[in-house]
Amino acid sequence: MNILIKSAIIVDPSSPFHQQKNDILIEKGIITKISKTIQNPNNYKEIKLENLHISQGWFDSSVCFGEPGLEERETIENGLNTAAKSGFTAVAVNPNTSPAADNKSTIEFIKHKSFGFATNLYPIGNFTKGGQSVDLAELYDMQNSGAIAFGDYNKSISNANLLKIGLQYVQNFDGLVLSFPQDNSIATEGLVNEEINSTKLGLKGIPSLAEELQIARDLFILEYTGGKLHIPTISTENAVKLIKNAKKKGLNVSCSVAAHHLVLTDDELKSFDANTKVLPPLRTLKDTKALIKGLKEGVIDMITSDHNPIDIEHKKVEYYNAKFGTIGLESLFSALNKKIDLDVFIASLTTNPKKRFKIKTETISEGNKADLTLFNPEFEYQFTENNILSTSKNAIFLNKKMNGKVYGIIANNQVVL
Incomplete structure (x- = not known):
């Protein structure tokens, strides 16, 4: 070429x-x-x-395709072509497939299907078998097969001892653990952010407390065990404060924010459009401002699209029954451009996430x-x-x-x- x-x-x-x-x-x-x-x-x-x-090639640290098993949502081929045309030269793909990407065979299948494309695919393996938070998955084998991190997509690690053991175990091979920030005993059957809008609309809420309790617990465990922890898609003002304080203490923690949490609030819920049903839920303007500030200050390390294709049968239904998730690769840049300083935006999609996930950066030289x-x-x-x-x-x-x-x-x- x-x-x-x-x-x-x-x-x-x-x-x-x-x-x-x-x-x-x-x-x-x-x-x-x-x-x-x-x-x-x-x-x-x-x-x-x-x-x-022109910038260094962008890297998205949280992308979902469907393959294997859920190809009606997205195939690896179309997903990588979409990523390329959306500006991404690399994506980290979540393990919410069927079967779950909790073993070396599935990781190798995903890697093999991604060969030959302009955009590089880096699999994230499940932290627990089947994402069930009961037993650890085959972490070491998966890393040897190409997994760059371990986490159960949009599922919290409910068993605190399992997170403790996992953080200790992965230090043997410099692994990175992802922990989704939601305490399900607080979130229960919530659909949207618990605030004035959820009350007005009669939609069961997920309080900010659910996110912040989980983050606080995980940071205490990280302080005890050591190791490397990444908290994906934080969404609240207090979450930023918790991570800021943890970094000041020297804990090896990073976090990301989804593009939609930087520019949209729970005012969007008034349309009852199921496309606004995301996890974590859209929060308030106060939270959005805190997230942008956290990004500028370097507390938040990276931006992600949190791209999660959902087929029409599971999305174009009444709000209660719709699955959580939105696509975001195609819209990430144009949604955030002019809202965030360009240098900050580029760093949050290139050097910052690539360093955390140990992906080589190519300076324009x-x-x-x-x-x-x-x-x-x-x-x-x-x-x-x-x-x-x-x-x-x-x-x-x-x-x-x-x-x-x-x-x-x-x-x-x-x-x-």
Whole structure:
């Protein structure tokens, strides 16, 4: 693959070309030259796009596909193609498949199905067998087969002793444990955030307390055991405070926030649209502001789409019966662009999550592999079904006004635009 990119503004704080407009020559997948103007005597394919910006390739730390077993929601093939066109050169895929990804065979199957695509797939293995919080899964075997972390997607580890043992065990091979922040004995059968809107609408609430109790418990266990803990998709003001204090104490903890929790509140529930039914639930404006502040201050390490395709039979039903989840790969950039400083946004999708999940970063410099996301931060549009590339259409940002356009990626010696 030989390509000449023309007049691209480079957004990469780790690169000597940060915030400069340059041409970029890529030969056989390697950046061979970066300069103000590069001639094209070999007649390589040229990429010229309006207001082109380029960053390191984005990494999403929480994505769900369906395969194996739930292909009606999303296949690995279509999921990776969707990720590529949405700007992601790498995704970490959750283990909520059927059968569950709780053993080396399933991890190897998922890895094998992902070969040959522009976007790299990194499996997350179940922390417990079947995600049932009873017995530890085959953690060491799964890591040897390609799993980069262990967690039961959208399921809390109810057994505190199991988390303790797991955090101690994975230190033998530098494993990373994910613990979903919800105490189910508090959340019970809740559907949405417990606040004024849930009361007005007659929807059973999930209090912030359910999230914060679980996080507090997990941090106490981490302080006792040591090891590495990642808390995915936090959503409350006090959750930010708890993690901030834990980091001050030197605990090896990281956390992420879903894009929708940064810009949407539980005011969205008034439509009774099941696409707004997500876990954790949409919270209040106070929480949203605290999450954005936590991101800017570095308390929150990364942003995720928390992309979770749900087929129409389980989503386009009455609110109580609908499954939790929204797709988000296609909308992540344009939903957050202009809401968050671009440098903060890029860091939260590149260097920060890649370092935590031990994925190699490729700075935009001569001699490095071309692992690039191409985008235009000045493009307004309305997000409709025509913008959805996923098999499932359960998009929380459907019909919202958006700002910013992703052109695609250059990665693994391939171009997807």
